[in-house]
Amino acid sequence: MTPREILKQYWGHHQFRPMQEEIVTSVLQGRDTLALLPTGGGKSVCFQVPALAKEGICIVVSPLIALMKDQVENLKARGIAAMAIVSGMGRREVDIALDNCIYGPVKFLYLSPERLLSDLVRERIKYMNVNLFAVDEAHCISQWGYDFRPPYLHIARLRELHPGVPVLALTASATADVQADIQEKLAFRKGVVFRKSFERKNLSYVVQETEDKLRKLLDVANGITGSGIVYVRTRKETFEIAQHYRRHHISADYYHAGLPADERAEKQDAWKSNTTRIIVATNAFGMGIDKPDVRFVIHKDMPDSLEAYYQEAGRAGRDEDKAYAVLLYHPSDRALYQKKMQQSFPSVEEIKKIYHSLGNYCQLAYQAGEGISFDLDIAGFCSRFELDAIKTLNALKFLEQDEYVSFTESVFLPSRFRFEVLNEELYNFQIQNPGWDPFIKTLLRSYGGSFENYVRIKEFDIARRAGMSVQQVVTGLQQLQAFGILSYLPQTDQPQVTWLKPRQPNNHLYINKVAIEQRKATYRKKLDAVFAYTGTPVCRSRQLLTYFDEPEAPKCGICDVCLEERRQQNSGEITDHITSEIVQALSNGPHTIAELIPALKYGTEREKIRTLRLLLDAAKIKTNGEIYYL
Structure with missing residues (x-):
């Protein structure tokens, strides 16, 4: 079947979305391809269609376990054989799944990046008839990206197993440096890049400086009709802000990765069906959720990067109707983020302490544990060993970077x-x-x-x-x-830690301090870009597009900065009209203020008095305190 016939048979669409068909054609021609499509741009079709058009299996690498499972279920519902291998699955279960990929009819194998570290997985992939490697969220392969995932660096080793198979890398947001890094790390051969403009003409970006964020949350919800998402920092806040809305008679619910899977699904479905109007969530919410009529996305707190902000804000207005992305800001936020930076980059000594505590928590002897996964109750672990939770989570990321352990938050696996x-x-x-x-x-x-x-x-x-x-x-x-x-x-719904290497004594534990400092510098640079976005009186859309290497982008005309500029321009025109009327009236003789103000046709009373004062200050008119004259 042709790509269009596949699209019609399995998805019921007669036409591709913009740029999808060009990407599909490039992949079918065997070219390594990088596709940059905004959130909601239909990235999955770009690898699913060419994979169905060819004999063999497509291997999809994605860090988003919930999204992987959703896509597998969606493919199965269309009669397409697919499976996912994620953290938490037993060795026997993985073994059987890999056999099905070699000998069975499976067309799509979804892998979490940590699974690429497994000798078993790599060995079995060698015997599969692979037709395409698809790398979703490809920015995770770059240390300059906002969500670097060290296991992604092993994807290039898959190419050694099947050197003739093309790679399709997909992401919704990447700067020029990250795009180059993606192609280098994935060993592109004469690759081609498809890039859809990141411009969202229907999305009004707004930054509101306020000391009362709770009041502003209500103002936005009362001022804009339709459903919305409110992003907050902590799980506790999701509950508190949802309660705040409900106390003011606004339908709202909360969502975070720590909730049981069935409860998350219920909350998600209620919001998608508009039974719930507003969902208050951590950044765990939104990936793979296709709700086109979201009218506003509010960030109560500053995002960690403009990449993350663009992706999350972009969940508003996918139906192309007017929508709003609102970022609430206060100058004191900068001090809070300086503290967060300290927590995000624990010292080498702190990382070693957390590693040692983790070994004791898992009851592992030294030189034991390689390849074994354990459920990890973060709160219980930190309480037992008197550790800071945020530093612990970030220490696990650096231990992951040096490939001692891998950590996956809230893996839900049914019985x-x-x-x-x-x-x-x-x-x-x-x-x-x-x-x-x-x-x-x-x-x-x-x-x-x-x-x-x-x-x-x-x-x-x-x-x-x-x-x-x-x-x-x-x-x-x-x-x-x-x-x-x-x-x-x-069934399990716990975060999991997998020991990639046997447990090491602390004096044999090497933590790459240089890499930590590089990540810290990258983090600071991205945070500075976020604060520049909030504080620079330049069209918000133009600022974002310039950051994503579209420096010639036009003004959007609908963000808060553009609307203020328009108000200022209109204000100047009104002042000119009022000035002309005042001069015309006084040229016919002196007037009292009680006579003059009602005689002017343009502007409000405040604007008329303001213009009168401007003319007095400029000595263009005079007064004796009672009458005004030229």
């Missing part, structure tokens, strides 16, 4: 099971243990394919069908696992 015996052996077990027969039959009738693959289950559904309690179902699955009949993996 799964797989039969470990063949049909005949299972039948014999049922005959010899008739008490287990009804339970096993319930599993067999409810879940097909469970002899070949791990299948998702809901213990509640099994309990309802089998006339048991949920706890009895869990106990039954655990007992059958102990008998060797099946493998049962209970």
Whole structure:
């Protein structure tokens, strides 16, 4: 099928969005391709269509586990075989999934970047018929990017396994330096870059300096109709600000990555269906959510970079109707961010202390633990070892950079099971243990394919069908696992840490201090750009576009700066009209102020009096205190 036929069959669209077709064509021609498309620009279609047009499997690397799982489910719903391998999956489960990619009909394999560190994964990819490597959020490969992820640096090693396979790198925001870095790190061969302008003509960017941010949050919501997103710094604030809205009779809910997966899905669905008007969230919210009619996005606090701000603000107005991106700011914010910088870059000694504490928390002996994953309760870990939570999270990032551990926040994996015996052996077990027969039959009738693959289950559904309690179902699955009949993996929704290397004594732990200082300098530079954006009276859209290397961008005409300029221009015209009228009136003789002001047609009373004072100050008219004359 042609790309357009694939688009029509699987997505129901007759035409591609702007630039999608050119990107698809480039990939089908075997060229390494970098695509820069704004948030909501339809990046996934750019690799899904060419992958379906060719024999073989497409390997997609993405750091966004929730988005990966959404895309896998969406592909399956369209009848396309896809799977994701993420942190938290057991070795046996990964082994079976990789086998399906080699011998089965799987068209898309989604991998978290940490999985590229696994010898098992790399070895099995060698035997796959790969037709395309797609790298989503490709800015993560650059140390100059705002969200550098060290495991991305291993993507180039996949190219060594399949040197003839093209790479498609996708991102919504990248400066010229980051674009060059992406191509270098992914070993592009005569690559081509497709870049859609980052201009959003329907989006009005507004910066509001205020001492009362809570009041402004209400003002924006009351002044703009429709649904919105409010981004805040902490999980605690999501709850508090949502409550603030509700106290003022505005429908709102809160969202963060620490909530159970089913609760997050409920809140997300209620907002998407406009049952909830405003969602108050950390930056965990928004990736992969396609809600076109968002009318405003508010940032209560300063973003860490203009890249992050552009991406988050860009979730407003995807339907091309007028929308607003509002950033609330106060000069004291700079001092808060200086403190945040100190927490974001712990010392080498602090990093070593946190590493040592982590080894004790996981109960690992020295030189043990390589490849093993552990659930990590950050709050409990920090409390037990008396650590600062923010410094701990950032220390984990630097340990990840030096490839000692990898850390993934809130990995949700549903319960799964797989039969470990063949049909005949299972039948014999049922005959010899008739008490287990009804339970096993319930599993067999409810879940097909469970002899070949791990299948998702809901213990509640099994309990309802089998006339048991949920706890009895869990106990039954655990007992059958102990008998060797099946493998049962209970649901998990915890952050996870994976030891990439055996635990090292602290005197053998090398932390790259130079890399930390480089990251610190990059962070400071990006933060300075954010504060320059808030404080420079230049068209907001033009400032953003200049940052993203579009220096010739026109003024938008709809941001707060442009609207103020227009008001100033109009003010000058009104002053000219009032001046002309005053001079004309006084040329016919002196007037009292009570006679003069009502006789003027242009402007408000305040503008008329202001103009009168300007003319007096310039000595263009005179007064004796009672009458005015030329």
